[in-house]
Amino acid sequence: MSTNDPIDIWRRPERSGVGPKPAHSRRGIALGAVSIADRDGLAAVSIRSVAARVGAGTASLYRYLRSHDELVELMVDTVSGEYDLGPSNEPPRIQLVNLALQGRSIMLRHPWLAPLLLTRPSMGPNSLLYLERALSALQAVDLSGPAKLQTVAMLTAITSSFAQNELASATASAVGSDGSLPARMQYISDVAGSGNYPLLAAALTGQHEPERPEETFTRVISNCLAGVGLPVAIDSE
Amino acid sequence: MSTNDPIDIWRRPERSGVGPKPAHSRRGIALGAVSIADRDGLAAVSIRSVAARVGAGTASLYRYLRSHDELVELMVDTVSGEYDLGPSNEPPRIQLVNLALQGRSIMLRHPWLAPLLLTRPSMGPNSLLYLERALSALQAVDLSGPAKLQTVAMLTAITSSFAQNELASATASAVGSDGSLPARMQYISDVAGSGNYPLLAAALTGQHEPERPEETFTRVISNCLAGVGLPVAIDSE
DNA sequence: CCTCAATTGCGATCGATGTTCGCAATTGAG
DNA sequence: CTCAATTGCGAACATCGATCGCAATTGAGG
Numbered sequence: 001m002s003t004n005d006p007i008d009i010w011r012r013p014e015r016s017g018v019g020p021k022p023a024h025s026r027r028g029i030a031l032g033a034v035s036i037a038d039r040d041g042l043a044a045v046s047i048r049s050v051a052a053r054v055g056a057g058t059a060s061l062y063r064y065l066r067s068h069d070e071l072v073e074l075m076v077d078t079v080s081g082e083y084d085l086g087p088s089n090e091p092p093r094i095q096l097v098n099l100a101l102q103g104r105s106i107m108l109r110h111p112w113l114a115p116l117l118l119t120r121p122s123m124g125p126n127s128l129l130y131l132e133r134a135l136s137a138l139q140a141v142d143l144s145g146p147a148k149l150q151t152v153a154m155l156t157a158i159t160s161s162f163a164q165n166e167l168a169s170a171t172a173s174a175v176g177s178d179g180s181l182p183a184r185m186q187y188i189s190d191v192a193g194s195g196n197y198p199l200l201a202a203a204l205t206g207q208h209e210p211e212r213p214e215e216t217f218t219r220v221i222s223n224c225l226a227g228v229g230l231p232v233a234i235d236s237e
Numbered sequence: 238m239s240t241n242d243p244i245d246i247w248r249r250p251e252r253s254g255v256g257p258k259p260a261h262s263r264r265g266i267a268l269g270a271v272s273i274a275d276r277d278g279l280a281a282v283s284i285r286s287v288a289a290r291v292g293a294g295t296a297s298l299y300r301y302l303r304s305h306d307e308l309v310e311l312m313v314d315t316v317s318g319e320y321d322l323g324p325s326n327e328p329p330r331i332q333l334v335n336l337a338l339q340g341r342s343i344m345l346r347h348p349w350l351a352p353l354l355l356t357r358p359s360m361g362p363n364s365l366l367y368l369e370r371a372l373s374a375l376q377a378v379d380l381s382g383p384a385k386l387q388t389v390a391m392l393t394a395i396t397s398s399f400a401q402n403e404l405a406s407a408t409a410s411a412v413g414s415d416g417s418l419p420a421r422m423q424y425i426s427d428v429a430g431s432g433n434y435p436l437l438a439a440a441l442t443g444q445h446e447p448e449r450p451e452e453t454f455t456r457v458i459s460n461c462l463a464g465v466g467l468p469v470a471i472d473s474e
Numbered sequence: 475c476c477t478c479a480a481t482t483g484c485g486a487t488c489g490a491t492g493t494t495c496g497c498a499a500t501t502g503a504g
Numbered sequence: 505c506t507c508a509a510t511t512g513c514g515a516a517c518a519t520c521g522a523t524c525g526c527a528a529t530t531g532a533g534g
Contacts, residue, residue, distance in 0.1 A: 003420040011424055019481025020529035046520060057484040059523085068521060118355035118398070121405065123424065128434055135436035145443025153402060154395055154457065161355070161394035165387075168358065183240040187248055187360065197365055199372035206382025220391065220465065227464025228457065256510025257500040283491060294513040296494080305492060 006069035007123050024056055026064050030074040042112035076116050077124025082106050085133040093230040095137035100159045100221050107163035114160040141230065151228055158224060162217050243306035244360050261293055263301050267311040279349035313353050314361025319343050322370040330467040332374035337396045337458045344400035351397040388465055395461060399454050
């Protein structure tokens with residue numbers, strides 16, 4: 001009868017008229033969940049922990065959402081509201097690169113976000129506004145509707161993947177409190193030294209360009225968009 | 238003292254010499270887990286279900302792996318073994334497109350794979366062989382080691398994202414047994430009709446090109462690689 | 475002002491899950 | 505033959521998502 005799809009939360013009014021005034025709100029719950037995830041990771045976001053954070057009983061949260069999945073949906077849409085979606089006169093490619101750069105910042109600010117964006121569709125109002133804004137950047141571009149959507153999907157996929165790599169290498173290069181490098185690093189160096197993967201070893205020993213990750217990111221995104229058919233307008237090289 | 242990183246499983250020998258012969262094996266367990274995931278989804282892959290499937294007691298699985306995460310790691314690497322990584326004389330871009338097409342097939346065959354590949358690094362032997370093969374395709378390309386790795390990461394990110402979109406739209410267009418279209422579709426049409434997202438609505442009503450998804454995929458990947466600097470060799474347009 | 479249905483807060487509880495513990499049974503090296 | 509190492513696994517624990525039932529609260533209609 002009733003579905004379990006987490007997007008159902010967007011089809012349900014928050015308040016239904018009669019009854020006592022709710023002591024909490026979707027937004028408050030979402031903010032609490034986000035702050036927990038920011039501090040302790042997504043795994044720490046349980047119904048109980050969020051309820052305790054906002055000062056509610058465990059079962060009370062189910063008056064505001066139907067499942068843990070819906071809570072995650074709320075979280076994603078909440079941080080999707082951190083975009084600055086103001087209009088722009090720049091050429092389409094520049095606009096999209098700007099959006100991607102904003103997305104990268106948001107994902108670095110909320111390390112739990114990237115995996116979620118890569119995994120689920122996310123159709124909340126803020127996410128839809130972002131999508132609408134990206135489409136407006138593509139308005140003058142000669143692409144079919146579906147092709148435009150595909151382009152935006154590709155954009156966020158690359159952005160998320162890039163952000164996740166940045167986050168992973170950041171935590172990987174951090175030495176543990178005991179001074180030993182993390183198991184990840186140890187394993188990689190073992191693999192490179194095993195001789196079974198010579199090309200991988202070579203690629204890893206290649207000099208680390210101290211290039212700003214922000215610039216590499218911009219370059220990759222920019223090139224990708226150029227390949228998909230985005231006109232460059234200003235800087236033709 | 239000891240870490241919990243799932244990649245630790247690759248640094249541990251499967252058998253340590255003395256003691257009774259194990260009744261099971263990592264491979265058997267992984268195959269059982271994969272078959273369960275193929276049939277009932279990743280959520281159905283619990284320690285208990287896999288143990289029952291391979292005919293072992295629940296706690297016995299912990300003689301072969303240390304955590305549920307390691308089980309997932311095993312699963313990913315197992316299906317990564319489905320690539321055909323034979324050598325090729327084709328130009329780099331063609332080789333990479335072929336790899337991506339294979340990846341897409343594998344992800345369509347194992348619907349649970351794409352989200353995992355988008356989320357975790359995956360450093361098992363089969364995954365490393367795939368990486369090595371991709372790097373061999375890039376051998377003659379003038380890119381730095383890190384840039385090559387970045388390119389491969391981008392490739393798998395786009396592939397996974399694309400595969401996931403294909404899977405999602407496949408399950409979305411399927412009508413439920415009760416004849417009602419899925420909630421997802423209903424919601425999207427509501428959103429398009431609300432007037433709040435005109436560009437999105439326009440992009441959705443744009444005629445569905447009956448283009449083979451395989452061709453769209455090839456085109457997108459190809460264009461992206463061209464943008465990153467892959468020479469085209471044969472077909473210069 | 476009263477009535478009453480709708481709604482909220484939430485303690486108690488259920489089922490499932492990941493994981494650990496302890497012990498008997500099994501193996502192979504010395 | 506000895507014995508330490510290893511395996512299989514039942515039982516148990518902690519935690520989680522989710523449900524149920526009930527008291528308390530609200531606002532609309534009379």
